[in-house]
Amino acid sequence: MNDDTILEFQNVSKVFPGVKALSDVSFRIQRGTIHGLCGENGAGKSTLMKILSGVYPHGTYDGRIIYNGQELKLHGGAIRQAAEQGIAIVYQELTLIPNMTVGENVFLGREPVERGAINWDRLYSDTQLILKRYGLDLHPQDVVKDLGVGKMQMTEIAKALSEDAKVLILDEPTSALSEIEINKLMDILRTLKSLGMTCIYITHKMSEFFEITDTITVLRDGKVVTTQPTKDITPEKLVSYMVGREMKERFPKSNRRPGEVILEVKDLHAVRGEREVLKGVSFDLRRGEILGIAGLMGSGRTELVMTLFGEFARITRGSVLVEGREVRITDSHSAMEHGISLVPEDRKRHGLVLGQSILNNISLPNLDRFAGFMRINRNAEVKESLRMMKELAIKAPNLYVPAESLSGGNQQKVVIAKWLMSKPKILIMDDPTRGVDVGAKYEIYKLMNDLAENGIAIIMISSELEEVLGMSDRVLVMWQGKSNGLLPIQEATQESIMHRAAGLM
Ligand SMILES: Nc1ncnc2c1ncn2[C@@H]1O[C@H](COP(=O)(O)OP(=O)(O)OP(=O)(O)O)[C@@H](O)[C@H]1O
Ligand SMILES: [Mg+2]
Structure with a gap:
């Protein structure tokens, strides 16, 4: 192994019912670099990062992950274990508790305790230290629900970094951010890199790869297409690696x-x-x-x-x-x-019932159209939904899997399908x-x-x-x-x- 390799994936594979999410994924990440992870919706990016952060523990996937020269074996309920080993993740969806302050969120579940009570002064001063160290422009006492998405994102980062992280994973951190907030995030990442941190960065905004990453790994259908220094790749090439064909x-x-x-x-x-x-x-x-x-x-x-x-x-x-x-x-x-129909901005809140199948999500607002005498015409419903699924290239084994098992982008397509059906x-x-x-x-x-x-x-x-x-x-x-x-x-x-x-x- 190369001296400055901090992480190496060796033939990592992961299967869900009906889906091979990852197959034989192998690549290396160098210490102190920003490593981009690129690929279409459903390519397996989030799944790989969930394995790395212990959401899917050792034994639920094949292959090995070498971290600092040793095999990483995280066990069930192991998200804390990953953090203790210095692997921190900011998920695609925010996970903060809105009614709590920045400080409370950062130290959630491991508040400093003294003689049986939480030491609030310490909690807030420790939070302040973290914010300062990483150049995060936030107040420890601010209540999260009053913050804009940009600052919520920073709180997530502060939380992830609070345990002396060596590797920081960011899964589509900018999808809800404005231009100015994105620029701020890029500055934060540059600061982290200068402090020796290794970052894994996932985005669908192609320009961000070229702005911030040193190396890019492209995944397609769960397999590694290539790992290359960013300077050797053009935007056109990156797109063709992703989609498997030229896009003019x-x-x-x-x-x-x-x-x-x-x-x-x-x-x-x-x-x-x-x-x-x-x-x-x-x-x-x-x-x-x-x-x-x-x-x-x-x-x-x-x-x-x-x-x-x-x-x-x-x-x-x-x-x-x-x-x-x-x-x-x-x-x-x-x-x-x-x-008038609306495809909403916040698909989690206004667009989808996560526990329900793709079919139900697509046809839910459209039942009028399928209601025959007395009962719903299931056949027509299924046929139309299948057509939508095909037309939008929604990636899923069938219409009956729950929306929550889809990758983020494919969830978005389901929301669009649902509103298109209402004609x-x-x-x-x-x-x-x-x-x-x-x-x-x-x-x-x-x-x-x-x-x-x-x-x-x-x-x-x-x-x-x-x-x-x-x-x-x-x-x-x-x-x-x-x-x-x-x-x-x-x-x-x-x-x-x-x-x-x-x-x-
Ligand atoms: N819990 C799950 N149960 C069943 N299938 C799943 C589950 N999680 C992910 N999958 C499937 O595994 C594949 C990879 O999904 P993943 O979320 O890793 O994609 P992604 O690359 O992060 O996509 P996106 O860019 O849309 O976020 C997809 O086909 C997805 O439907
Ligand atoms: Mg994802």
Whole structure:
């Protein structure tokens, strides 16, 4: 073994019922480097990291992991063991307890105790030390639920690092972060690296691999495709390693021809509790059009679409017209009656019932369509769901496995399938490709084009400006709860959008 190898996977394999998640995975990770782990949804990235962190203990997989020259054998319920050995993980989904403070979360389950009572002073001063050491801009006494996602992420990192970690695993840490927060995270990672820490980094944002990693391992269908220094790989090559073929373009061509106006929003104001969240939004949407909504975090993008869907905020002023007629949308039910569907941003909370099968998740809101006389037409339901599963390339052994057994990106596809089946006139998609791999993104784009070509009007929020520019016919820019420009795509550039999003125009 090479002297500065800290971790080596030797023929690691893992089987779930009906799925070979990993097969003969072998590669090495050098001490003090940032090692990227790249691959499509369901390629096995999270599974490998769960093995490394003891979620799947020794004996539940084949092969060996050599850590600091010795075989790593973590036993059942061993997540703490991994931490004690210096292996820390920040999972794909946040695991914090919202009602507790940063400090309480960081020391959860191992609070400093003195004479039978928790020593709070010590807990908070120790937290402060950790935050300072790693340059994390947080207050130990802040309550987690009041923090933005970016700071929650930092709390997760602080928690992971609090036990003198040698290896830090980050599984899609940036999927919910804004540009500024991502930059901060990159700084934190550079600090950790300079302190000699080894990081394993998973993301679906290709540019991040090139910004931060030293080496990349690509997984496809549970197998290692390649491990190479990042400087030897181009973005195009990385994508082709991932998907197993060349991908010439990121955005599929389309023959969309936007038609007449189907939705008109005039000077919309809305409040949630005491707070006015929309302060004057006006735009229109055409049949067969894809309207992108751009804006910074907190600009009111999600608030706008949730309100149009009858949730979140109460309309106090302005009007909404569907097909020329003013409508009153009071809840999601009335929204759907007017032909509006929403693919939500937070799939865990609004999109999926995790314990239920793929089939039930897809057909749940669509039962009306399958209800024949007296009973549901299961056959039609299964057939349609299977078609969706195929069309979206949802990776799963069959329709009956629970949604929670799917990889993160495949869960997202199930949510999209569910709303597509409701055949809306207006489809709102809030960050539809978050956590989705490049190949599947392309499939989703193709599907959006198909829908639009068939006359459905689509509103798409996206944090990735490239996606907005690549997919939209027009771009609505939000700023501080107001619409600040509705640009035809020919006039939409990185600069013109950013200027408006920052309120400089
Ligand atoms: N608990 C489980 N039970 C059954 N199958 C599982 C379970 N966990 C993962 N799988 C399957 O194993 C394969 C690998 O999943 P994994 O979560 O490792 O993918 P991933 O590379 O992290 O994908 P993503 O980028 O979407 O997060 C997938 O086919 C997934 O459906
Ligand atoms: Mg994953």
